[in-house]
Amino acid sequence: MDSLWLTNPTSAYRDWQAREAAGADRRPFSARSIVQHQAMFEHFRRHLLARGASINSFGADDIDAFWHTADARSYSQATRVRYVKLLDRLCRHLVFSGVRHDNPAAALLAAERWPDREPTPQYLDSAEDARLQAYLQAPAEDLASLRSRAIVATFLATGVTASEARAARLVDLQLDASPPYLFVPAHGPRDARTVHLQEFAVPLLRVWLARRMTQPIDGDLLFTLTPEGRPITDMSFGRIVSAALEAIGFTGTEPSPRTLRNTFCRRQLLAGLPRENVSRMLGLASHRTCDRIAATIESEDGDQP
Known part of the structure; x- marks a missing residue:
């Protein structure tokens, strides 16, 4: 088991992103996507800390609570899908590495869908x-x-x-x-x-x-x-x-x-x-x-x- 996920999940995630993480087509993520994913992971990790949960123990209820936080309530459907895909990739890797026993994001991934079209960007007229x-x-x-x-x-x-x-x-x-x-x-x-x-x-x-x-x-x-x-x-x-x-x-x-x-x-x-x-x-x-x-x-x- 990779114990770094337990002692320093931020460093563990950064290292995994640099060495192994890839999209559904197995192509490495772009530099911009890596930066975005790290920020998303940190946001979710801080949410877990506030709830007394951890990377190796969080469940579907922790993910559901995340959607009700002040920031996440305003997320678009596309952003929710990105988060679920990130958590699914993360949990699959942690199960493979022996850090976790389950993937609570798997069922959510099956339920979430990309929006039919991008929402109109918000702006002041x-x-x-x-x-x-x-x-x-x-x-x-x-x-x-x-x-x-x-x-x-x-x-x-x-x-x-x-x-x-x-x-x-x-x-x-x-x-x-x-x-x-x-x-x-x-x-x-x-x-x-x-x-x-x-x-x-x-x-x-x-x-x-x-x-x-x-x-x-x-x-x-x-x-x-x-x-x-x-x-x-x-x-x-x-x-x-x-x-x-x-x-x-x-x-x-x-x-x-x-x-x-x-x-x-x-x-x-x-x-x-x-x-x-x-x-x-x-x-x-x-x-x-x-x-x-x-x-x-x-x-x-x-x-x-």
Whole structure:
């Protein structure tokens, strides 16, 4: 039995991904998929820890409880299928390795199905986008409010992902450059890139940066909620974005950083930027995301009398 799964499941999973894990066709996963799978595994592992369960003991009830967590409740059908497939692969490997005796994900895999078509990506329409930008300009009541507005402004003005915002450091935000920009270091399969800031966010981020520099916070992260300078979790980012969107009356099904990223993408496409350029701004190697967002614009145009 591979005891590393019991003592350090994170390292065991990373090692397995690098050496053996493969898809249904036995082809190795891409670098991007490996990064995504590791993040998904960590999310599920932390859920198990909170329930007092472990990699070698969790059952179908633990998986069912996972779907009811704050983050997982908003998962699309496609994301649920990805999780079930990941857990099925994991459990089959653990049974083969002697770490587990059963595979509680097998029955779920038979029941879950890919959606017939991808759901329409969530975004703010132009009026909602303008309302959120105006909301961000209002004076902040305190440090927490200022930080939250700066976080939302960063998502809305750069289109970065939650993981990229979480890793952003003070030196990455260059407000005195012409034009001002946020530097996004290379990570996983994504190359380093520079994203020019939309003008509406610059004054707010300038105030935040000046305030952040005066705070007794360890480390150099641009955004953190703790004096120790710990990175912000996806759940906290989600709550911050959700509160801002609720304040402007947004009623969409996914009040998340991804919705703001989609909004940034859509704004660039509406401004006439080529999809190739927008994909690069988002750090994407393909144009698939831009194609899906562009389809929402074309659909609206088709509805016009």
